[in-house]
Amino acid sequence: MVYVSNQMRTEELAALDAAHHLHPFTNGDELNAKGARVILRAKGVTLTDSEGNDILDAMAGLWCVNIGYGREELAEVAARQIRELPYYNTFFQTTHVPAIALATKLAELAPGDLNHVFFAMGGSDANDTNIRMVRRYWAAKGKPEKQVIISRKNAYHGSTMGGASLGGMAAMHKQGGLPIPNIVHIGQPHWYAEGGEMSPEEFGLMRARELEEKIAELGEGKVAAFIAEPIQGAGGVVIPPESYWPEIQRICDAHEILLIADEVITGFGRTGNWFGSQTLNIRPHIMTIAKGLSSGYAPIGGSLVCDEVAEVLNGSGEFAHGYTYSAHPVAAAIALENLRILEEEKIVEHAGTVAGPYLAEKWAALADHPLAGEARSIGMMATLALTPDKASRAAFASDEGTIGLICRERCFANNLVMRHVGDRMIIAPPLIMQPSDIDVMIERAVRSLDETYDKVKAEGLL
Ligand code: PMP
Numbered sequence: 001m002v003y004v005s006n007q008m009r010t011e012e013l014a015a016l017d018a019a020h021h022l023h024p025f026t027n028g029d030e031l032n033a034k035g036a037r038v039i040l041r042a043k044g045v046t047l048t049d050s051e052g053n054d055i056l057d058a059m060a061g062l063w064c065v066n067i068g069y070g071r072e073e074l075a076e077v078a079a080r081q082i083r084e085l086p087y088y089n090t091f092f093q094t095t096h097v098p099a100i101a102l103a104t105k106l107a108e109l110a111p112g113d114l115n116h117v118f119f120a121m122g123g124s125d126a127n128d129t130n131i132r133m134v135r136r137y138w139a140a141k142g143k144p145e146k147q148v149i150i151s152r153k154n155a156y157h158g159s160t161m162g163g164a165s166l167g168g169m170a171a172m173h174k175q176g177g178l179p180i181p182n183i184v185h186i187g188q189p190h191w192y193a194e195g196g197e198m199s200p201e202e203f204g205l206m207r208a209r210e211l212e213e214k215i216a217e218l219g220e221g222k223v224a225a226f227i228a229e230p231i232q233g234a235g236g237v238v239i240p241p242e243s244y245w246p247e248i249q250r251i252c253d254a255h256e257i258l259l260i261a262d263e264v265i266t267g268f269g270r271t272g273n274w275f276g277s278q279t280l281n282i283r284p285h286i287m288t289i290a291k292g293l294s295s296g297y298a299p300i301g302g303s304l305v306c307d308e309v310a311e312v313l314n315g316s317g318e319f320a321h322g323y324t325y326s327a328h329p330v331a332a333a334i335a336l337e338n339l340r341i342l343e344e345e346k347i348v349e350h351a352g353t354v355a356g357p358y359l360a361e362k363w364a365a366l367a368d369h370p371l372a373g374e375a376r377s378i379g380m381m382a383t384l385a386l387t388p389d390k391a392s393r394a395a396f397a398s399d400e401g402t403i404g405l406i407c408r409e410r411c412f413a414n415n416l417v418m419r420h421v422g423d424r425m426i427i428a429p430p431l432i433m434q435p436s437d438i439d440v441m442i443e444r445a446v447r448s449l450d451e452t453y454d455k456v457k458a459e460g461l462l
């Protein structure tokens with residue numbers, strides 16, 4: 001029997017990890033050869049690893065720890081809820097107080113008439129719910145042939161069979177026979193990478209109109225819904241041209257299809273408002289939520305649903321769908337406390353009016369770095385394209401992601417968690433960051449960029 005504890009040496013922990021733990025989105029052999037970094041604890045915006053390094057977490061975990069680490073209140077609420085009712089389901093004519101309280105609070109916070117919630121454990125399974133729910137909705141309305149869901153290339157909607165099918169990640173579709181039937185993809189509004197000589201506004205309109213063309217091609221009678229992230233996250237923090245969303249909204253309004261906003265990343269303050277749909281003026285029928293809903297303190301997600309869709313679902317017999325842990329009482333209680341903290345401490349306002357604008361100013365200045373192509377942010381998410389040639393927005397001659405990985409490794413060495421998507425660096429820090437934290441983050445980012453530049457030059461990769 002091996003007793004694993006945080007007193008063990010890093011090498012021992014990493015060896016056991018390599019022997020027994022299969023990591024998500026990871027090349028196993030490569031990781032095991034290097035050994036994983038062991039994170040022991042975290043407080044505020046800082047992680048501490050088993051070597052005693054204090055690391056600034058500019059990704060808020062995986063875009064989720066909106067209120068920061070180490071909030072005692074959440075530990076208290078979790079302990080209290082476990083003592084009182086650690087588990088019960090909401091399947092067979094039962095409910096419980098945390099589920100009622102959280103659903104009520106979400107209805108209050110959500111825009112428009114998104115007054116109903118179907119709970120899941122995270123974003124992927126919430127999107128699976130959405131696939132089944134929109135098809136069920138149209139069947140209930142006597143239009144069972146409305147099955148197809150239109151999504152976008154380079155979108156991320158999760159890793160389940162449904163979520164990965166909705167997503168438009170080519171590397172994911174290559175594995176395991178995806179996408180499942182009746183999910184199709186149109187182009188993404190990624191002007192920097194794909195806009196060529198067009199202006200961003202022209203390009204945004206063109207990409208939005210692909211939706212209308214796809215609806216015409218398939219026939220409106222076959223299309224159930226369009227799903228999109230207000231701002232693509234895992235795709236590289238792709239902030240669409242301003243012309244994009246109004247045109248998408250016009251098209252959705254003009255046709256009989258449902259609009260699903262996947263707000264797993266953009267929800268709960270990330271863009272400076274409670275929801276990205278408010279920042280971008282989108283009116284979805286369904287909203288996918290997770291991550292910031294509990295600030296990552298417990299696995300919980302869900303689908304926020306408008307009055308009309310809920311009414312049709314409720315009025316059409318049993319919706320044969322649900323998870324053992326839908327509305328898990330401990331996760332729901334934690335989420336509710338997280339929302340209380342976000343609201344009472346005005347953290348969303350802080351992200352929108354203090355931290356976000358400060359980050360925008362400091363981040364934009366990174367565009368002057370010799371390796372940087374564009375540097376943009378919205379609220380508390382930001383993206384930096386690396387390029388060998390600013391003017392042409394050219395890609396590097398090396399395999400895509402080579403330079404991004406070098407930069408990520410320099411960030412790691414400088415005690416900064418910044419992620420790379422191809423040759424693009426992205427951040428989504430905790431919303432509680434103060435200007436002084438942002439200064440430290442930018443200082444480490446600049447140092448890492450300088451070191452990346454030196455290395456790239458030395459290795460002849462420019
Ligand atoms: N949708 C979006 C927009 C996401 O960013 C993610 C996760 N990064 C998911 C869905 C999947 O969520 P989860 O990993 O909680 O299943």
